[in-house]
Amino acid sequence: MSARRRPIEYADAPAEVRAVYDDIMATRKTDWVNDFWKVLAHDPPTLRRVWTNIKEVMGPGALDPLTKELLYVAVSASNGCHYCIASHGAAARNKGMTEAQYSELLAIVGLANETNRLVTALDVPIDARWR
Amino acid sequence: MSARRRPIEYADAPAEVRAVYDDIMATRKTDWVNDFWKVLAHDPPTLRRVWTNIKEVMGPGALDPLTKELLYVAVSASNGCHYCIASHGAAARNKGMTEAQYSELLAIVGLANETNRLVTALDVPIDARWR
Amino acid sequence: MSARRRPIEYADAPAEVRAVYDDIMATRKTDWVNDFWKVLAHDPPTLRRVWTNIKEVMGPGALDPLTKELLYVAVSASNGCHYCIASHGAAARNKGMTEAQYSELLAIVGLANETNRLVTALDVPIDARWR
């Protein structure tokens, strides 16, 4: 038995799953649903819950949409999630991320991982003015 | 013998360390150097190297200065580096980050960590159009 | 020279390696040894040591066998170790894990990774009654 679940296509999906696919396509103004959702669809409550979260957190708010995608890509790059880098990288490019901006993002992700380790290893106490 | 190194103050620092402290203060237009640098100063070549990197990566580029600090904070929050969150959070606030933006940043960091684990565990192949 | 070591099959294995393979098959009541052990076999003391640890920790104890496999899968999913998810996921299914339970496990792993980041970033002190 495989650890990998196959994507559930729209034609084969039950109503509650189709409702989420429909909302994904309507929200994103596209006729396409990427495989992450089609794999999550084996567990309809999680599909609905995660999509509701993404829609709320990544929707309009205090940060502009591109900045939000950049933050998502940065965390995914730091965690080494290739699929997440690919999908949110595509979303960021759709919202205007240039290759120069992506390169700069990766430089920051790399450097933050370096200094995070130095600070943690050296156990530097937080300066009084930031406490 | 302690694992924790004490900060080296300006008055006690050798010339090569003072030169870095001076450049930090000049670049940041402040008369203050935070303790990370004063602890790194036990190893002057690393002090100089890390500062040079930070100055280059976090300086003017394709992303605006606030977005760059937000990315730094996001990676630090994901890695759980308290000092880095405090120091780059302060820098981000100086560059205009509001509390609402910080809250939104944390929501994205948390959610990205959730979906990163789901995607990785389910081993979803990258959709053809992103390959 | 490759970073990847080829599996050492039973027929090619020295006596100390065969003894571990035999114990793996006897303990698991199977005639099959998965490739992790055959790759570890390049280093017989580590093969023996890791198997002895797994056998002791995953053997009868205070938690039932299925719960133990679920915990193993949860940590492996959190760490993004595909092989470990596949092998311990198979073991969990053998011990009765249903697909609904696996989905629920992944939902917990994802959510714990989200709240872990929020708690850590916000640096919430531990409530007095838990200290």
Next chain:
Amino acid sequence: MSARRRPIEYADAPAEVRAVYDDIMATRKTDWVNDFWKVLAHDPPTLRRVWTNIKEVMGPGALDPLTKELLYVAVSASNGCHYCIASHGAAARNKGMTEAQYSELLAIVGLANETNRLVTALDVPIDARWR
């Protein structure tokens, strides 16, 4: 300015925050709200969203309530989130976790982290029967 937000007590909370506190206490059959929620309360939509997620994921399902808390503790222990270990450890003890079970859980978390690194470093391909 501090990176650490102070908890918002019930008496000082706006209605939408009180509604979440009330639901937490009713769901958990307690008159107490721990500080994680009181710190999250600075961002009411995130407070509501995260609580709704926790309530759904940790509520009745395919796994029994104790197993779910054990999985939460295991991921938190693996990630090094002290607050999460304390809070979900307390919840697990409330649901019957013994000290012997907790010790066994930690042994599994430790061992899974060891073998995860060995498997990943050795880049063992997933055995054909698990693919």
Next chain:
Amino acid sequence: MSARRRPIEYADAPAEVRAVYDDIMATRKTDWVNDFWKVLAHDPPTLRRVWTNIKEVMGPGALDPLTKELLYVAVSASNGCHYCIASHGAAARNKGMTEAQYSELLAIVGLANETNRLVTALDVPIDARWR
């Protein structure tokens, strides 16, 4: 009830725990046992198992004793385990690690964490000659 277990002192320890403490002191040629073992002692089989592993892995082998401690410190620094940095840092200093070597180790740990993220994010395929 606290998440933190108090150390079990020699005078209060059962025979199987004292046997491990004795072996730790004999192996390390010291009359002192550090608190990690005294906390693990709440779970005697884990105490014995982990000590046996440490003794075997960190004992004489293909790498010299100082290099082995340096590797332990490097992984602990990368993982942000303060206790582990302190204890294995002390062991490394006992075996001759100088402050200059420690600084260099931290520089490597930091830099490896930077390039690890760049390589992973860019998803560079392994060059043919290393496959």
Next chain:
Amino acid sequence: MSARRRPIEYADAPAEVRAVYDDIMATRKTDWVNDFWKVLAHDPPTLRRVWTNIKEVMGPGALDPLTKELLYVAVSASNGCHYCIASHGAAARNKGMTEAQYSELLAIVGLANETNRLVTALDVPIDARWR
């Protein structure tokens, strides 16, 4: 659009990129540049910056060259960066790492990841003599 950037070969590279390739080959006394650098070359300032860092940190210092590569491999193994294990593993083998030493390194990396989790979960305070 793909998330994966193709390597930029010497013949197609601008002068500033060729200068780095030349320095890599001269420093390493080889006529070959591995793909990490050719992929980084899409962002020449980062290419130059990362190479300068690697050259300085991994160059002559307080630790011997083989120990430095072993530390790099250990962090990369702990982080699960396959490319980094392959490239720095090759460098370590060039500097004399034997298969027995590599096996021992992996055993330490695995064990450190186990004990790091145990120590962190148990929240053992640092012993007074190490503070």
